[in-house]
Ligand SMILES: *[C@@H]1O[C@H](CO)[C@@H](O)[C@H](O)[C@H]1NC(C)=O
């Protein structure tokens with residue numbers, strides 16, 4: 659019984675809060691200019707033909723990756739109208755993936771496109787295994803045949819300093835490598851010199867002994 663009362667109290671409080679919000683809402687709508695524009699856009703979307711089928715459930719998102727890192731773009735549409743294309747506009751070539759049955763494998767370019775059905779969605783996935791600087795600015799465009807709107811995204815590739823680090827590593831490595839080679843050859847020379855000295859020493863001693871024996 660007490661629980662019910664509590665619940666009633668809570669719901670009453672909620673109602674009061676809602677009433678307050680409704681009272682305050684019109685004034686805020688008048689003061690802000692953005693409110694009318696958002697309502698108009700939502701009405702245009704709902705008035706468009708069959709919004710359930712003609713829409714992108716998974717929008718491709720812009721990607722920013724370090725050079726050498728993989729990049730994955732996804733686009734999905736409702737399973738009810740599974741046909742669509744997901745195109746990869748690369749600097750040297752364009753690739754078009756047509757779902758739900760399409761498949762693209764460009765192994766030398768490390769680019770793979772595949773279609774999938776998941777959670778009531780017809781999904782297309784572009785995977786670039788390793789990005790290079792020439793992939794900077796690559797565009798992907800998702801297009802439903804009957805939909806006037808396309809969903810697009812861009813790939814940005816940045817230099818995370820690994821190429822610089824590799825360069826420095828090579829220089830340092832090369833420096834120490836040559837140092838090592840020089841050091842080794844020097845010690846070898848020294849050793850051979852000491853060996854020579856040993857031999858020479860023996861030779862002079864021999865000479866001495868021969869001289870001594872002569873006297
Ligand atoms: C989807 O594409 C296939 C093959 O291109 C075609 O046979 C089918 O009618 C299309 N379906 C729709 C709903 O457009």
Ligand SMILES: *[C@@H]1O[C@H](CO)[C@@H](O)[C@H](O)[C@H]1NC(C)=O
Pocket residue numbers: 747749750751752
């Ligand atoms: C890729 O498509 C774009 C836009 O349609 C076009 O301008 C470009 O020339 C195409 N590139 C290649 C390599 O086919």
Ligand SMILES: *[C@@H]1O[C@H](CO)[C@@H](O)[C@H](O)[C@H]1NC(C)=O
Pocket residue numbers: 791794795814815816817
């Ligand atoms: C990638 O492209 C953007 C603009 O398209 C540019 O601002 C940026 O400098 C480029 N990055 C590299 C690493 O080339």
